Amino acid sequence: MEQTEDGERRTTEAADKNRGVPQGGPRSPRLANLYFRRFVRAWKRFGHERRREAHVVNEADDLVIGCRPGKGQQAMEVFRWLRTRLGLTVHERKTRWGKLPGESFDFLGYPSGRFYGKDGRFYLGTRPSQKAVHKLLLRIHEETSCRWKGQSPQERIAEVNPILRGGCGDCNQGPGASLDRMLRQDTERRFRRGLRRRQPRQGTGYKQDPDAYLYETRGLSELPPSRRAVLNAKA
Numbered sequence: 001m002e003q004t005e006d007g008e009r010r011t012t013e014a015a016d017k018n019r020g021v022p023q024g025g026p027r028s029p030r031l032a033n034l035y036f037r038r039f040v041r042a043w044k045r046f047g048h049e050r051r052r053e054a055h056v057v058n059e060a061d062d063l064v065i066g067c068r069p070g071k072g073q074q075a076m077e078v079f080r081w082l083r084t085r086l087g088l089t090v091h092e093r094k095t096r097w098g099k100l101p102g103e104s105f106d107f108l109g110y111p112s113g114r115f116y117g118k119d120g121r122f123y124l125g126t127r128p129s130q131k132a133v134h135k136l137l138l139r140i141h142e143e144t145s146c147r148w149k150g151q152s153p154q155e156r157i158a159e160v161n162p163i164l165r166g167g168c169g170d171c172n173q174g175p176g177a178s179l180d181r182m183l184r185q186d187t188e189r190r191f192r193r194g195l196r197r198r199q200p201r202q203g204t205g206y207k208q209d210p211d212a213y214l215y216e217t218r219g220l221s222e223l224p225p226s227r228r229a230v231l232n233a234k235a
Helices: 027-045 072-085 130-143 153-170 177-198 211-217 227-234
Strands: 002-004 007-009 055-059 062-066 105-107 110-116 122-126
Touching: 027 055, 027 072, 062 072, 062 105, 130 153, 130 177, 153 177, 177 211
Parallel strands: none
Antiparallel strands: 002 007, 055 062, 105 110, 110 122
């Protein structure tokens, strides 16, 4: 993509000259972190982090600056000044400042803001976005659809297990017990349906293919039964 006076223009010049990195390539976020390091160093060296109690959190080219109430506008102005000095271009439509808990924002697929617990009391936190969860479920449905009926269950399980583990790892911030439970139940139901197609029979397949059979015999990756189990495993 190139920025011109008429707007954005797609070009193959970089590919033709064997320059640059493809969008989504593994080198792209590493190079972004190396370049963005200049901004973080300048932010700290000039004292903006200390004076405004404003801390920068970034992942590749995505960033959030968290600061004390009343200092957000100042932080935004300094941010714009610094990135201009460093030659960095910011997507203005995706850049804004807001005040928690009255507002919320998305960062790396996680809505952050005000949430309510089981007792009805609110808290500031994060949770996986519905879009990310929906995308994960679609991947599981795709890998367990009837078009793969020519492969054995073990072959399909070998494809699904990394998706389950990676998906739970990506969505492990915030309340995740309900997500893990939904993923387990949905994946179990999909595999039981596939096994039932191979040997036509009545029912849901739960009695013929119980959980122990799917996990211990077939080798389906068993997700943690609770968020506490994940934290204990990491500790």
